[in-house]
Amino acid sequence: MVDLGEQLHVTGKALKVRFRAETGFTILSADIQNQQARDVDATLVGMMPPIDAGDPFEAELIVQEHPEYGYQYKVVNLFLKDDTADMTEEGIAAYLEAKVSGVGPKLSKRIVDFFGQQTFEVIELEPEKLLQVPGVTRSTIMKVQASWDERHGERKLITGLQSMGLSISQAQRAIKQFGSMALEVLKNDIYALTEVEGLGFQTADRLALEKGMVPTDPRRLMAAAVYAMQQAMQQAGHTYLPKQRAVRGLKYYTGISDKLAETSLQEALDAGRIMQEGERIYLPNALKNEKALAEVISELLSEPPEAPWRVPTKAVKDLSEEQARVLDLLTDHRLVVLSGGPGTGKSYTTRKVVELAENLGLEVGLCAPTGKAARRLMEMTLHPASTIHRLLSYGPEGFRFGQLEPLPYDLIIVDEVSMCGDGLMLALLTAVAPGARILLVGDADQLPPVDYGMPLSTLTQVAPTVWLTQIYRQAQDSPIIRAAHQIKNGQVPDFAYREFRHIPVESDTGARRVALLVDSLGGPRKVQVLTPMKKGPLGVVALNQALQSMFNPGSEGTRVGEYLLRVGDIVVQTKNDYQNEVFNGTLGLVIREGSGKVQIDFEGNVVEMSGAEIYHLHLGYALTVHRSQGSEWDTVVSVLHDTHYNMLSRELAYTAVTRAKNTFVAVGTENAWSIASTRRREVRYSGLLDRIKKILG
């Protein structure tokens, strides 16, 4: 019919639905044609609306050659035609009998004799009129309506959403979000799409402008104002934006004038979609969380602990001066912070705290943000530990433990706490029982968390804090740990070791060079690649594609954004999925994929994903440094190049280096490392510190 890979537009009639998954993935036999040719027994594969044998349709297809099944047509989009258009009266009667339950051959003929070409209109709009037909009862009408709505309801919904420009999977996600009201909701305000999983402002905006939305339409500008704030929180971790930054963000996404941006921001404020406090602009939820977090921290800092806590000499005999201070501070304080770099004895000290608490007969709860960090905490302290979500017993309705039902522990210890954003920190601190203690352990010099806010950095400025600075002997022998402390002190690290070296690469050939380097170091299961950015020749996407084409080549797979996921690929979860207990940054292996589903083995936790969930899976051969927090690998290859200029910071370099246990290979330009080591922490807008100081006076 046409060459492989070419897209073609056809009309067709469904012959047989061979397979249909609940995701909407369908394998269909159909008779298709266009001006050039006809294929009376074509196989169509892909996401389709609910289609039955006999249904007429139009479709955009791409011709493919399947290794086993030969020629197939991949469905790019498929539009159901109205199958009740221009039918003869016999056709209508036959259709009623076949598709509408509760109507036999005699009754369908009587109905059509009565209403003729108006039959379908009567059924859909004025079913009461059917009572005029002899033999039709109320129950007949109920059955006819139910089966008509059931068959035509979703089809009309999907066809209507497709006519707005949505793809089939986007339409299905919109229906999942808004139910049968989806068409009304989106006709009223297409920007409601920003509430649909995996769809954002950009998609809604493209559809709206394509359909003739005036760029200065208030609905568009309102949605853009909210979106600018969401992006500031998700991309840069800000909790609020200074008003002028918010106006600039709104202008950036809409291209409107300064004046109109100011007015529109004010309208979004008047509508309560965003909030203002002084010169600060917040999303409502972020403001509420920040206020509540400041309250609960102030309470923990000003109330004395209840359970008795004494520190006998023997409890601190193996500890250094600074480590012993942690146990002392817990005597009179409910909230204590322990911060230190690698090899300074955080875990060693934590174990001593647990031992003392148990000797005092206290109930201890241990947790960490990710499964991997919780397992490590358990190994280091020989005490059960879980993720924070499991400790707080997270479920479909949210966290079970909280203010109303506090955690049943006298002492809670949280490790890797630099990974907690404002939201998780609030959930945790709210669940501390009255009078109970909490010890937060982490490395405040790490990059701030992926989620918004930076509570640990704030807490080290208001809560009793111990900074561990002494590095222990065997840790000192490690060039990696030494380099980490050099970077922390603003010095350029010394790349003069086999376990800690630098390889210069140019940005245009770098991705390929990195793939060859990973191969020489043992392959992707042993080596993790890190880079600061997503885009660009040395970004995560380019590196993942170079690594995948070397270690898991192929042209098939399940499409997720820029990636094609195949069996054997390493993938990373990019959004916390509390139901499946898979968190942002967790790596897994694809063990099955196809029919719109992907099965991943996340270090023993096998999870099947489909629909919108799949959009949170990216290839994981290379990760951004931000997403690598809380994890460690035997060997790390970290890209750092002048082209990453605006991302280079001391925390970035420090976090990258501290992800490697034995071997760290820096790739890029030495100059990038000297810039990174001397640049200070990224700015994050958070009002938490001011609020706490105001409450504590």
Ligand SMILES: Nc1ncnc2c1ncn2[C@@H]1O[C@H](COP(=O)(O)OP(=O)(O)OP(=O)(O)O)[C@@H](O)[C@H]1O
């Ligand atoms: N006071 C101490 N006396 C002797 N050895 C110590 C002391 N504190 C820590 N160590 C030793 O130093 C090494 C590093 O300690 P630990 O693993 O607790 O550091 P850490 O800060 O948790 O490192 P990481 O950030 O990598 O987890 C361990 O072998 C530990 O036994």
